[in-house]
Amino acid sequence: MNELGNDIIICNDVHKWFGEFHVLQGITTTVKEGEVVVIIGPSGSGKSTWIRTLNRLEEHQKGQIIVDGTELNNDLRNIQEIRREVGMVFQQFNLFPHLTVLQNVTLAPIHVRRWSREKAEEIGMQQLERVKIPEQAYKYPGQLSGGQQQRVAIARALAMQPKIMLFDEPTSALDPEMIKEVLDAMQELAESGMTIMAVTHEMGFARGVANRVIFFDQGNIVEEKPPNEFFDNPEEERTKLFLSQILH
Amino acid sequence: MATTSPIIKQEAAIPFWRDVRVLGVIGQIIFTILVVIGLTWFIRNFLINAENQGLQTSFSFLNTTAAFDIAEGIEYEATDTFGRALWVGVINTIRVSFIGIILTTILAVVAGIARLSTNWLINKIATVYIEIVRNIPLLVQLFFIYFAVILKLPPVKDSVQPFGLPLFLNQRGFALPGLTATAGFPIWLAFIVLAIILVMTLWTIQSRQEERTGEPVNKIGSAVVAFIVIVAIGWFVTTAFTSNQAIMVATSRNIKDFDDFEKIYLLRVDTDALKDLGVELATLDTLKFPDNIAAYKDELTAKLGTGEVSAEESENIEAQLDILGDAQITICSVEDTVSEINAASQLRRLNIPVKVSNEKSMRKTGAAYAAGDCDLLAGTQAQLAAERAILEAPDTHELVDVSVPPLIVNTPAPAGFNIQGGTKLSPEFAALLIGLVLYTSAFSAEIVRAGILAVSKGQTEAARALGLNESQRLQLIVLPQALRVIIPPMTSQYLNLTKNSSLAVAIAFPDLVAVGSTVQNQSGFAVQVIIIFMAVYLTLSLSMSAFLNWYNKKVALVER
Numbered sequence: 060m061n062e063l064g065n066d067i068i069i070c071n072d073v074h075k076w077f078g079e080f081h082v083l084q085g086i087t088t089t090v091k092e093g094e095v096v097v098i099i100g101p102s103g104s105g106k107s108t109w110i111r112t113l114n115r116l117e118e119h120q121k122g123q124i125i126v127d128g129t130e131l132n133n134d135l136r137n138i139q140e141i142r143r144e145v146g147m148v149f150q151q152f153n154l155f156p157h158l159t160v161l162q163n164v165t166l167a168p169i170h171v172r173r174w175s176r177e178k179a180e181e182i183g184m185q186q187l188e189r190v191k192i193p194e195q196a197y198k199y200p201g202q203l204s205g206g207q208q209q210r211v212a213i214a215r216a217l218a219m220q221p222k223i224m225l226f227d228e229p230t231s232a233l234d235p236e237m238i239k240e241v242l243d244a245m246q247e248l249a250e251s252g253m254t255i256m257a258v259t260h261e262m263g264f265a266r267g268v269a270n271r272v273i274f275f276d277q278g279n280i281v282e283e284k285p286p287n288e289f290f291d292n293p294e295e296e297r298t299k300l301f302l303s304q305i306l307h
Numbered sequence: 308m309a310t311t312s313p314i315i316k317q318e319a320a321i322p323f324w325r326d327v328r329v330l331g332v333i334g335q336i337i338f339t340i341l342v343v344i345g346l347t348w349f350i351r352n353f354l355i356n357a358e359n360q361g362l363q364t365s366f367s368f369l370n371t372t373a374a375f376d377i378a379e380g381i382e383y384e385a386t387d388t389f390g391r392a393l394w395v396g397v398i399n400t401i402r403v404s405f406i407g408i409i410l411t412t413i414l415a416v417v418a419g420i421a422r423l424s425t426n427w428l429i430n431k432i433a434t435v436y437i438e439i440v441r442n443i444p445l446l447v448q449l450f451f452i453y454f455a456v457i458l459k460l461p462p463v464k465d466s467v468q469p470f471g472l473p474l475f476l477n478q479r480g481f482a483l484p485g486l487t488a489t490a491g492f493p494i495w496l497a498f499i500v501l502a503i504i505l506v507m508t509l510w511t512i513q514s515r516q517e518e519r520t521g522e523p524v525n526k527i528g529s530a531v532v533a534f535i536v537i538v539a540i541g542w543f544v545t546t547a548f549t550s551n552q553a554i555m556v557a558t559s560r561n562i563k564d565f566d567d568f569e570k571i572y573l574l575r576v577d578t579d580a581l582k583d584l585g586v587e588l589a590t591l592d593t594l595k596f597p598d599n600i601a602a603y604k605d606e607l608t609a610k611l612g613t614g615e616v617s618a619e620e621s622e623n624i625e626a627q628l629d630i631l632g633d634a635q636i637t638i639c640s641v642e643d644t645v646s647e648i649n650a651a652s653q654l655r656r657l658n659i660p661v662k663v664s665n666e667k668s669m670r671k672t673g674a675a676y677a678a679g680d681c682d683l684l685a686g687t688q689a690q691l692a693a694e695r696a697i698l699e700a701p702d703t704h705e706l707v708d709v710s711v712p713p714l715i716v717n718t719p720a721p722a723g724f725n726i727q728g729g730t731k732l733s734p735e736f737a738a739l740l741i742g743l744v745l746y747t748s749a750f751s752a753e754i755v756r757a758g759i760l761a762v763s764k765g766q767t768e769a770a771r772a773l774g775l776n777e778s779q780r781l782q783l784i785v786l787p788q789a790l791r792v793i794i795p796p797m798t799s800q801y802l803n804l805t806k807n808s809s810l811a812v813a814i815a816f817p818d819l820v821a822v823g824s825t826v827q828n829q830s831g832f833a834v835q836v837i838i839i840f841m842a843v844y845l846t847l848s849l850s851m852s853a854f855l856n857w858y859n860k861k862v863a864l865v866e867r
Contacts, residue, residue, distance in 0.1 A: 116768055142774035153769035156864050157787045166783065167773035201864055212769075219773065 063270070064092030067127055067223060067254055068113060074121035075108065082108050083119065084278035092222075095255045097265040097286075100275035101301060106258045109275070110225050113256070114145045127222055143171060146216030150228040152208045154200040160187070160211050161196040164218045172219060179218070186214035190244045206237030210244050217248075224248065226257035262306065266290055274298045353834070368830045369393070375825055377817045379733050389826050393836075396822030397843055403736065403818065404805040404847070407743045411804060414748035415797075419755025420781070433752070440749040446810055448746060453738035453814040463725060473718045475726050481737050482719035485730025489645045491549035495713035498541025505537060506530045542713060550711045552646055553691045555676065555684040558705045562683075565653040565709065568636050569597060571682070572659045575634040576600065584627055597658040604631055635660040639672050639681035649711050650685035651728060655720070663727050669694065735816035739808065747804040754796045758789035791862050798855040802848050809844075819843055 068090040075083040082105045090096055098106045111117040112124060115131055115138045124131045126141045155163050164183035168174045174182075187193045190210035192203075200208055209229055216224060226245065230238045242264050249255055249268045259265065265272050265286055272289040274282045274297070282295045290306075293299050323329045356362075369390035376385050380395040421433035440448070458478055461467060466475040466482075475482040513524045556562045560571060578591050593599045607624050610616060616624065636654055640647035642665040654661045664681055666672045673694035676684040684691065688708060695701050719729025732740070762785050770780040811818035820840065827836040 153765035
């Protein structure tokens with residue numbers, strides 16, 4: 060397990076409504092630097108929405124979110140600052156189909172970090188090597204398999220050299236035989252000391268890699284514990300029921 | 308092959324009336340026969356009827372004299388042929404369509420994006436524009452723009468000048484800055500092509516060097532420098548060596564160049580008269596440079612404009628302005644020629660006030676010069692040599708060859724009851740252009756909006772998550788992807804614009820259809836003219852489609 064540092068994400072009584080629907084109901088928790096947090100829970104429980112509030116893809120309406128010392132509020136500068144430091148990987152990859160793999164990876168470093176093309180490409184290639192697909196650099200996303208695309212998406216987020224990585228169900232849209240290559244890339248990342256928050260249904264990953272598992276239901280955290288304790292000794296009824304449904 | 312095979316009936320047993328391949332071929336043959344029969348019937352019918360009614364079926368009328376005038380377009384006189392007249396119409400159609408397509412593209416993108424804006428006001432303005440314009444017939448809009456807007460603009464001397472730009476709007480049309488190509492332009496163009504080839508070669512060499520040594524080379528920098536240097540050299544070489552322009556002046560004036568007119572102008576400023584009007588000596592002393600005189604004139608005009616001067620004082624100022632105005636240099640030249648634009652722009656560059664006195668032909672212009680109406684006669688070297696030969700006393704006049712840059716920026720300037728120089732748009736052209744652009748853009752804006760909406764939300768989210776700002780997101784992610792959805796329907800809009808330009812006939816802009824109708828009335832060759840209409844529009848439409856299809860393939864996404 061990694062040495063954990065200071066608090067890097069602080070959520071304090073975070074609420075969000077979609078119209079009448081109270082989707083986040085007062086989340087309070089902190090994540091430390093270098094920590095790997097896996098969030099599990101039934102669908103519709105708001106776990107994806109929560110992770111998306113952490114870089115303002117969704118706005119929270121009440122409470123406080125502090126990421127890397129900057130509070131997420133309506134200040135555009137704060138939002139941009141946080142987005143630079145927080146990488147995100149989506150369920151549907153969301154690669155830019157009109158750009159080559161390398162262009163996908165170097166786009167934000169060039170235009171947001173304002174690095175030179177040479178530097179961006181050098182770092183971009185390093186990241187592609189890290190996820191083990193440097194040979195695909197000059198292909199287009201449409202020419203790659205789902206697993207390869209998701210690894211490009213990881214490399215794209217990493218090329219910005221973020222402090223935090225968010226994963227929103229990164230393996231849910233993949234064929235079973237491709238899940239492993241993505242999980243391997245995530246595991247390597249976790250071992251390198253990156254702060255990770257991942258929404259996933261991969262219990263193996265949660266048990267093997269996470270420092271902490273958060274069980275999320277009905278817009279709030281039901282239970283959070285180190286993985287062994289969580290899987291072997293859950294306290295809450297809801298957790299027990301959920302685990303009994305997914306662990307046959 | 309001894310294994311048990313499944314039960315498959317023997318091949319070759321398909322009768323031809325059940326064979327899909329044979330049926331396909333038969334169907335096509337029948338269709339072709341029907342088309343050929345139909346066409347033959349139509350053409351035969353036409354030929355027989357034409358013969359019965361004494362209609363001629365040849366295109367020989369194109370070579371006969373047209374004997375009517377065309378208000379605007381490329382060079383044309385009433386003594387030219389019908390063929391030339393139709394060609395003027397074709398060029399006018401292409402001109403209005405080409406400019407229209409460019410402006411439509413810009414307006415459609417702006418309006419389409421505005422329609423998606425979260426800013427309430429911008430969004431509503433775009434919505435109102437689109438809903439109003441696309442629900443009113445184009446013909447009605449053209450009438451409105453032409454009769455109710457453009458023809459109701461102020462007369463020429465009160466031209467509207469929006470934001471103080473060199474743009475003049477009045478009931479005789481619009482005058483805007485334009486570029487005029489001169490004799491040296493093709494040569495300069497050759498220099499540009501040469502520069503592009505060299506830059507590309509340089510780029511390749513440097514890229515190889517970069518790959519070999521691994522050290523980054525400033526490719527963009529050297530490309531830009533090389534390009535600018537070659538193009539600039541081309542500019543000066545062309546200016547110095549390709550001019551066919553000259554001016555004729557009285558030998559006694561001792562003129563070697565346009566710069567020498569400065570002396571004449573300054574001498575002509577009647578300082579004694581100004582002194583009599585009470586201008587202070589200190590001020591008079593400053594009036595030794597054209598720039599200062601121009602500034603002083605502006606000062607006087609401004610003072611007059613405030614309205615805070617007494618009647619006596621304003622009379623005095625006007626008298627001063629008259630004196631300064633009398634000092635201007637007068638140019639005789641043929642209207643709208645390179646010679647005129649060059650002479651006027653060269654003198655204006657020196658801040659010398661200019662009056663252009665122009666006629667339609669060199670003959671009349673030469674006569675005006677001979678009568679002593681102007682300080683110089685501008686024309687080509689050959690024209691002026693001919694004019695000089697027929698002067699009463701050729702020895703007292705000399706020709707001075709002047710240089711002309713390959714491109715002259717031609718800015719309009721008010722001159723009394725007229726606007727001089729610049730590119731002029733007639734009221735008809737302006738009305739047609741504005742009408743077509745507004746109308747087509749309303750539809751195209753919806754296409755742009757649909758294209759942008761067709762880019763999935765995930766793309767936007769990914770761009771945001773990477774920290775790209777809104778304009779980067781639009782430029783780098785959304786528009787390039789929207790383009791492939793936008794191009795095919797946009798092509799039809801461009802074609803619509805081109806074809807709708809035939810409504811020009813309603814406001815008397817001489818496009819192909821307007822000119823063609825006159826040709827048809829005068830010559831009686833109705834069918835031939837209509838065939839020409841169809842051939843021209845078909846050619847325009849097909850070439851445009853071909854280009855846009857090629858472009859569409861280029862921007863298409865690469866997939867497995």
